[in-house]
Amino acid sequence: MKRFWIVLTVMLPTFIEILDTTINNVALRHIQGSLSAGVDESTWIITSYLVSNAIVIPMAGWLSRIFGRKNYLIFSIALFTISSFLCGISWSLTSLIFFRVLQGIGGGGLQPLSQSILLEIFPKEKYGTAMAIYGMGIIMAPILGPIAGGWIADNFSWRWIYYINIPVGIVSILMTYLVIEDPPYLKREKLRIDYPGIIFLALGIGCLQIVLDKGEREDWFDSKFIIILSIISLVSLVLLIWWELKKAEHPVVNFRLFKDKNFFFGNLVMFFTFVNLFGSIILLPIYVQNLMGYTAFLAGLVLGPAGIVQLIAFPLSGKISDKINPKIPLAFGIIMCAYSTHIMSLFNLQAGFWDFVYPRAVLALGMAFVITPLAVMTVAYIPKEKMQDATPLSAVIRNIGGSVGTAIVTTIVSQRAQFHQFRLIENLTPYDIPYQIAVEKLNEYLQPRTLLPPEGAIYRELIRQAQAIAFNEAFWILSVGMLSMLVTIMFFRRPTYKKKGGTHDAIH
Structure with missing residues (x-):
């Protein structure tokens, strides 16, 4: 109790x-x-x-x-x-x-x-x-x-x-x-207060977070502001690692924990998992609202069933990870996460409500079977007295992964939508027969109802199609990135336990 x-x-x-x-x-x-x-x-x-x-x-x-x-x-x-x-x-x-x-x-x-x-x-x-x-x-x-x-x-x-x-x-x-x-x-x-470590940490992580959050809006490295912050972040993080490993008597961040193979690869997979999660949960509501015309409430309903799946899947994944080799549910979870974003990469503008709900529910299932066994293996060989140093490192890597995922997908959609818009507009000429036919048909339909020219409606649809293609490419990249994490499973040591003094400890 x-x-x-x-x-x-x-x-x-x-x-x-x-x-x-x-x-x-x-x-x-x-x-x-x-x-x-x-x-x-x-x-x-x-x-x-x-x-x-x-x-x-x-x-x-x-x-x-x-x-x-x-x-x-x-x-x-x-x-x-x-x-x-x-x-x-x-x-x-x-x-x-x-x-x-x-x-x-x-x-x-x-x-x-x-x-x-x-x-x-x-x-x-x-x-x-x-x-x-x-x-x-x-x-x-x-x-x-x-x-x-x-x-x-x-x-x-x-x-x-x-x-x-x-x-x-x-x-x-x-x-x-x-x-x-x-x-x-x-x-x-x-x-003794680790003043250099605190300063390097604040500059490195702080500037990195601003770059990731503002980069796409500022057009990335076309902005002096982003370039300066990126340099400060890179230099500060390098100095932070050097100082904490070589000079600090009581380091503010314990990077030595990454010598543990499970901890290193566990955080690597967790980083890509949150890139996939945040990238997809940022894109999906925007897709259904901006391209499909869903209200904010309907967009929320698209995400809703995923919560129900997770309420069932997380306890199940916990029990399974306690009973069998956690590598097995982890592999299943990675495949499900990659599969879900692959389905999202196949979206089209004729998709129905449940076409959006299904892959989001699959992603929810996959996340449950990634996070639970991954967390188990990541800290399996970390002593309990070091746990309060290990969990902050995992938390910051998880959060940065979410920020990186958001930055990646928003940049891909913004830049690739412009690219596809330029490619598609090449066919909108008076010499293109399908375009002429479409203009004539739209003119017959719109003339009795509105004074708007048919070319405007065609151009708006072109922009919509270009954005849809860009969204599909972003989802595909997330899927490939997540699937690549399957390779890391072979590097994990399976947690094994022995009784010691009435408790269970991982065998080192």
Whole structure:
């Protein structure tokens, strides 16, 4: 029973924190109108949160050692809750962006700390069950975020997307205080502050997140702003790795964990998995709304059945991963994820509602059978006292994968749509017989009904077709990238357990 309360305590704030990374997206239009902000300015509401969140996540283990894990967890939830209230009462765009930075700092520690606590309270032979619980939270939250954000903004006020965090935060603080305890091996330590590591980390991860979030809008390396940030990010990350491995007495990020083969390949697969996930869940609603004319509500319904599939698939994948070699369900999950985005690459503009629901449901099944066994194998040979260093690294790689996936697909669709538009328009000439026939037929149809020329309708359809082809290419690239991860399975060591002192440990 105590384990149940611990699981509920750590997953509640984590779910809300991940929800906040996507809930703002659909409410931006309402925020722009309320605060008199432009489109480019308002996107900093999202970027500011992602940047501060990404910087804090890899520091979570180090901060836990300094302040104590329970104290740091309570502080993170409290800061997240207070800054949510401040976001809700924001009086200008500048104040909202500032409070979003604070909210990201507060939320940064929640994901890795909750994962490390789950892995601590479950024996290693039950890691599949623990990671199934965690996986449901980190996958369901970004799916429900846009749906919840749109409904709240349409029916109440955009301010309520922040206010709803307050009661959850208060309950989470009380539960954490009453339920969570630090284990003996996680006592507070007096560490020399790793100032160079913190500076390199903040510059490297912060600039990288801005580049990924703003790159497509700024036309990537045609922008001096993007070039400068990319150079700063690259240099800072190289210096960070060198400093943490060679010079730091108490490194803020423990890169030595990547010497473990399972940990290295597990994070590699997780990166590509979240590229695939975020790339597809960004593209699919845009496809059905912009090209098929679906309302925001119908677009949400396209994603809805996937949530039901995951509620069933995650517990199932957890039990299977505990019983058999996790490599088997992992291979199945990778194939399902790649298959789902392959189906999406075959979409056409005559597709029906269930044609969109089916591949999204397949992706949900695949994600459950990737994340759970992958998480089990990734940390199988990491000692529990090192878990609070390992989970922040996995969390930041997972988040960067999502940002990379979003950046890749939006760039592909934008640039390839222009390419196909130029190629298709080559045939729209007075000398092309099919084009002449289409113009004449449209003219006969439109003349009694409207004064619009038929050429306008044909050009609009051409743009629509060009965008559809670009979407298909983006889905195909996601599919190929995911399928390539099958190769990594051969490099994992299967977790095996032996009894030691009444507990189960992985055999090293």
